[in-house]
Amino acid sequence: MEYLVLNNGIKMPMEGIGTFLLSPDEAEQSVLNALKTGYRLIDTANAYVNEKAVGRAIKKSGITREDIFLETKIWPSFYEQEDAIEKTLERLDTDYIDLLLIHQPAGNYIAGYRLMEKYYKEGKIKAIGLSNFNKEQIQEILDICEVEPAILQTEVHPYNQEKELKEFLDKYGIAIQAWYPLGHGDKTLLEEPVFNKLAKKYKKSTAQIILRWHIQNGTIVIPGSKNPDHIRDNFYLFDFSLTDEEMSEINSLNQDKRYYTSTPELLDSYVKMVPPVDEQK
Known part of the structure; x- marks a missing residue:
């Protein structure tokens, strides 16, 4: 495993398991499989409605809590609820969260950020960050924050490399996930073709080549899967390195192509949507 030191000195694994779109049962089993394989970073969110399952998997794994980097996200409809983070801790069955993010730049996200800062100062959160924010929205947070965000989680892949955004984040030591x-x-x-060529050269899958490219670019990755074979294969990224020429070849694939596009209407709908967190198994 390789690690990145965040701008507040916290060490974070460069790869983890994502639990987006996984049911509680699927999330619990995937996290158990991932931890057994060697993963130590787990990503979840209020909106995934599987935080309780993630907490159970951590307990069942037998791995010391301090050896696991647990990341979750607050949903917009909870930003103004003073007990939102306390309830998140309860669902995860943990005393602290390693990284907590504002999930969407919707609603009163300043209130949500202030709440995260409060819990950060109390030591119940080790690092805080943002998800799906653009450059202008990040700057708004930087202009008012007492604790700078350590991470931006957003859509990044070879077709959408966010080079300009990364340059902006680098100025503040904000890592990209x-x-x-x-x-x-x-x-x-x-x-x-480039991925097929490199897969043959290194005896890896094309997915492993892409994930390795991310890591060498300093990007933290959280591929999600409920397939044990994919979970295992996605972890074996640290026994080879791409050359500078190969990295450049992949860098040239950028098309600024996104698979998710935010709109004001969509963000408004997020504020009104209340994930059934209290009903999860």
């Missing part, structure tokens, strides 16, 4: 690191499973991306 990719969801959809494999381009939402786009076969066109996965079957790019």
Whole structure:
């Protein structure tokens, strides 16, 4: 495993398991499989409605809590609830969260950020960050924050490399974390000739080549899967390195192509949507 030191000195694994779109049963089993394989970073969210399952998997794994980097996200409809983070801790059955993010730039996200800062100062959160924020929205947070964000989680993959955004984040030491690191499973991306060529050279899958490219670019990845074979294969990224020329070849694939596009209407709908967190198994 390789690690990245965040701007507040916290060490974070470069790869983890994502639990987006996984049912509680699927999330519990996937996290158990991932921890058994060697993963130590787990990503979940209020909106995934599987935090309790993630907490159970951590307990069942037998791995010391301090050896696991647990990340979750607050949903917009909870930003103004003073007990939102306390309830998140209860669902995860943990005394602290390693990284907590504002999930969407919707509603009163300033109130949500202030709440995260409060819990950060109390030591119940080790690092805080943002998810799906653009440059202007990040700057708004930087202009008012007492604790700078350590992470931006957003859509990054070879077709959408966010080079300008990364340059901006680098000025503040904000690390970037990719969801959809494999381009939402786009076969066109996965079957790019360069990936097929490098897969044969290194005896890896095209997915492993793409994930390795991310890591060498300093991007933290959280590929999600409920397939034990994929979970295992996605972890074996640290026994080879791409050359500078190969990295450049992949860098040239950028198309600024996104699979998720935010709109004001969509963000408004997020504020009104209340995930059934109290009903989860």
